[in-house]
Amino acid sequence: MIMEQRLTAEERLTLKTGAFGAVFLVANADPGMLALFRESFAASGAMADSSGVVKEALTSGPLPKLPRDSALEIESVVLPALGRAVEILREKSPGDVAGYREVVLSAAERVAGAHRGVTPAEAAAIERIRGALDQPA
Incomplete structure (x- = not known):
């Protein structure tokens, strides 16, 4: 049996x-000012549903620094971080891998549906997120 190991601050930030x-x-x-409030509220609900190591990582420590210049730049940071997060959990807390995937996808889907339904651009972003989370070991 694999024992859960404590995550480092760097791993929690990932x-x-x-x-x-x-x-x-x-x-x-699909940016918009009114949508931003609804989307933030929707995402926070999904994050609150997390538990264990995942909840500790998502609710403690500093906020991540994310690029804001372009969607491509955002993806170049976020998608590798998702893949690395799954690797970290596989290694240190395998029982939390599915929970992390579920929380991330739930938050993304809630954000997409929070304002006027899911747009094609949002659906495409969710598929890229799903792909990053499903990378083989």
């Missing part, structure tokens, strides 16, 4: 960068 970045990536796919 999980947080992936999760918060995924939300930002979807929100940025």
Whole structure:
């Protein structure tokens, strides 16, 4: 049996960068001022549903620094962070891998549906997020 290991501050930040970045990536796919409030509220609900190591990583420590200049730049940080987060969890807390994927995808889907339904750009962003989370070991 594999024992859960404590995550370092850097590893927690990687999980947080992936999760918060995924939300930002979807929100940025179809930006709007009114939508921003609804989307933030929707994402926070999904994050609150997390537990264990994932909840600790998402609710403690500093906020991640995410690029804001372009969608491509955001993706270049967020998608690798999601893949790395899954690797970290596989190594240190395998029982939390599915929970992390579920929380990230739930938050992304809630953000996409929070304002006027899911747009094609948001759906495409969610598929890229899903792909990053499903990278083989």
